[in-house]
Amino acid sequence: xxxxxxxxxxxxxxxxxxxxxxxxxxxxxxxxxxxxxxxxxxxxxxxxxxxxxxxxxxxxxxxxxxxxxxxxxxxxxxxxxxxxxxxxxxxxxxxxxxxxxxxxxxxxxxxxxxxxxxxxxxxxxxxxxxxxxxxxxxxxxxxxxxxxxxxxxxxxxxxxxxxxxxxxxxxxxxxxxxxxxxxxxxxxxxxxxxxxxxxxxxxxxxxxxxxxxxxxxxxxxxxxxxxxxxxxxxxxxxxxxxxxxxxxxxxxxxxxxxxxxxxxxxxxxxxxxxxxxxxxxxxxxxxxxxxxxxxxxxxxxxxxxxxxxxxxxxxxxxxxxxxxxxxxxxxxxxxxxxxxxxxxxxxxxxxxxxxxxxxxxxxxxxxxxxxxxxxxxxxxxxxxxxxxxxxxxxxxxxxxxxx
Numbered sequence: 001x002x003x004x005x006x007x008x009x010x011x012x013x014x015x016x017x018x019x020x021x022x023x024x025x026x027x028x029x030x031x032x033x034x035x036x037x038x039x040x041x042x043x044x045x046x047x048x049x050x051x052x053x054x055x056x057x058x059x060x061x062x063x064x065x066x067x068x069x070x071x072x073x074x075x076x077x078x079x080x081x082x083x084x085x086x087x088x089x090x091x092x093x094x095x096x097x098x099x100x101x102x103x104x105x106x107x108x109x110x111x112x113x114x115x116x117x118x119x120x121x122x123x124x125x126x127x128x129x130x131x132x133x134x135x136x137x138x139x140x141x142x143x144x145x146x147x148x149x150x151x152x153x154x155x156x157x158x159x160x161x162x163x164x165x166x167x168x169x170x171x172x173x174x175x176x177x178x179x180x181x182x183x184x185x186x187x188x189x190x191x192x193x194x195x196x197x198x199x200x201x202x203x204x205x206x207x208x209x210x211x212x213x214x215x216x217x218x219x220x221x222x223x224x225x226x227x228x229x230x231x232x233x234x235x236x237x238x239x240x241x242x243x244x245x246x247x248x249x250x251x252x253x254x255x256x257x258x259x260x261x262x263x264x265x266x267x268x269x270x271x272x273x274x275x276x277x278x279x280x281x282x283x284x285x286x287x288x289x290x291x292x293x294x295x296x297x298x299x300x301x302x303x304x305x306x307x308x309x310x311x312x313x314x315x316x317x318x319x320x321x322x323x324x325x326x327x328x329x330x331x332x333x334x335x336x337x338x339x340x341x342x343x344x345x346x347x348x349x350x351x352x353x354x355x356x357x358x359x360x361x362x363x364x365x366x367x368x369x370x371x372x373x374x375x376x377x378x379x380x381x382x383x384x385x386x387x388x389x390x391x392x393x394x395x396x397x398x399x400x401x402x403x
Contacts (some may be wrong), residue, residue: 081254085194086207088256091177092119093205093249095145095198096131096154096168100138109141116197116249117144117168118258119178120287127172130287131248132263133159136166145204150174158290161223162231162371164263165283166248167290179250182257184279187215187236195240195262195275197249210240210273219276232364235276236260242275251277282372299376299397302339303346305330307362320351321388328361329353329385344395347386354383370397 093116100112115135121128129144136142142154152170159166195208214237220229238251242262251260260277289296308316308329316322320331332350335342352360360366374380374397382393 082192082194082209085252085254085256086196089177089179089250089252089258090196090205090207091147092179093117093196093198094119094129095204096129096135096248097143097145097151098136098139099141099143101140112138114198114202114245115247116245116262118248118250118261119175120181120258121291122172122175122178125172127170127175127178128157128291129154129168129170130261130283131166131168132261133161133164133166135248136168137161142168144168144170145198146174148204158294158296160286160290160296163233163278163283163286163296164221164223165261165278165286165290167287179252179258180256181280181284182253182255182259184215184236184259184281187212187253187259187279189214192254193236193238193240193259194252194254195238195242195246195249195277196252197242197246197262199241199243199245203245206246208241210238213237213239213274215279217276229364232368233276234279234282235263236279238275238277239273240275241273242277246275297376298400299370299374299378300339300400301341301346301370301395302336302398303332303341304334304336305352305363305366306333307331307364308351309362320349320385322351322385323388326351326353326385328359330360330363330366340395340398344382344393346382346384346393346395349386351385352382353385356381357383 096115096117097111098113098115099109102108102110113135115131117129117131117135119127119129136156136159139156142156143151144154145151152174154168154170157167157169189212191212193210193212195210197206198204199206217235217237218232219235221231221233222228223230236251236259238260240251242249242264246262247264249262250258251262253259259280261280261283262275262277264276286296308327308331311320311331316326317324329351330353332341332346332348332352334348335346352366354360355366355369358369360369370380376397376399378397380395380397382395384391384393
C-alpha cells in the first residue's frame with residue numbers, strides 16, 4: 001500500500017515567465033527577419049556582395065520530365081539544309097495540265113493528264129517553263145497551276161520527243177521565283193537528292209527526299225513506241241520517290257539548285273526507289289534551242305541507216321562484202337539528195353564503223369555521237385567499208401531538217 005502526502009496536491013506551482021507573450025514576440029521577429037532578407041539580398045547581389053540569387057522556379061529535372069510529372073510547351077526549330085533547299089526553289093515548281101477536246105464538234109476541253117514543270121526564266125512580261133514532252137503531248141490547250149488559287153494559260157514554245165523535253169511560256173505577273181541551274185556533272189553517288197512535283201496531278205508542291213543512286217545511268221528509250229529502241233538516254237538514277245504527275249518536276253541538290261528534270265520511273269510491283277531524271281547539263285542546250293527556235297537544231301549527215309546487227313549475217317559477207325573481223329557498224333540504207341553525205345560521196349550499202357576514230361557499233365551510237373559531240377558546221381571523219389574495202393571520208397555536218 002502506498003502513501004500519499006497531501007502537500008503534493010495542494011502545493012502551489014510557480015510560473016516560469018509569460019509563455020504566450022514570448023511566442024508572439026518570436027513570431028513577429030521571424031517575420032521581420034524574413035522581410036529584411038527579402039529586401040536586402042537582391043540589393044547586396046546588385047552590389048556584388050552576394051552571388052546572384054534568382055527567385056524564379058528551378059528548372060525541372062530530366063527525371064521529372066521523363067516521369068511525365070511536368071507539362072510544358074517546347075518550341076523546336078526545324079529549319080535544316082533540306083527545308084532551306086526546298087524554300088529556295090519550291091515556288092518555281094508548278095503543275096502542268098494537258099487539256100484535250102472532249103467533243104470533236106465542239107470547242108470543249110477536258111483534263112487529259114497532269115504533270116509538273118519548272119520555271120527557269122523570267123524576262124519582261126514572260127516566264128519560261130521546262131517540262132517533259134510526254135506531259136504536253138497531244139494537248140489542245142495547256143494550263144499551268146502556280147498554286148492552289150492561280151491557274152494561267154500556257155503557250156507551247158517547242159518540244160523534243162528524243163530527249164522528252166518541252167518549253168512553255170506564260171505571263172510573268174504571278175511568278176515569284178525561278179529555279180537556278182546547278183551542275184549535274186559534279187553529282188556523286190550517295191549525295192542527297194530532293195524531288196519536287198505534282199504527283200497524281202493534284203498534290204501540288206510535294207517533296208520527297210532520297211539520294212543520287214547513280215549520276216550516269218544509260219537507259220534505252222523507244223521514242224515512237226514501236227517496240228524498237230531509238231535512243232540510249234543518259235539519266236540520273238535516284239531513289240527519291242517519282243510518281244505519276246511528278247514528270248517534268250525538279251530534282252534539286254542540297255543547295256536548292258536544279259540538277260535534273262524528273263522524267264520516269266520503273267513501275268513494277270517488285271521494284272522500289274528507281275526513278276530517273278534528265279541531267280540539267282544535257283537538258284540546258286535543248287531548252288535553249290526550244291526557247292529560241294521552237295525546235296532542237298541538231299547536226300546531220302543526211303542518210304537513212306540500219307544497225308549492222310539488224311541485217312541477217314548472210315548479207316554481211318554476200319551483199320556487204322565485209323571482212324570476217326568486222327561485226328559492228330551502221331549500214332547506209334539511203335542517201336538524201338544534196339545532203340552532207342551526198343556531197344561527201346557516201347553510197348548505199350556503205351558501212352560506217354567509226355567517226356573521228358571512235359568506234360560506232362549501231363545507229364544509236366551514231367546519233368549520240370552527232371548530237372552530243374558535234375555541232376552544225378563541224379567536220380567529221382568517217383571510217384567506212386565499201387564492198388569490203390576500208391576508206392575514210394571527210395564531210396561537214398549540216399542542220400537536221402524538221403520532219
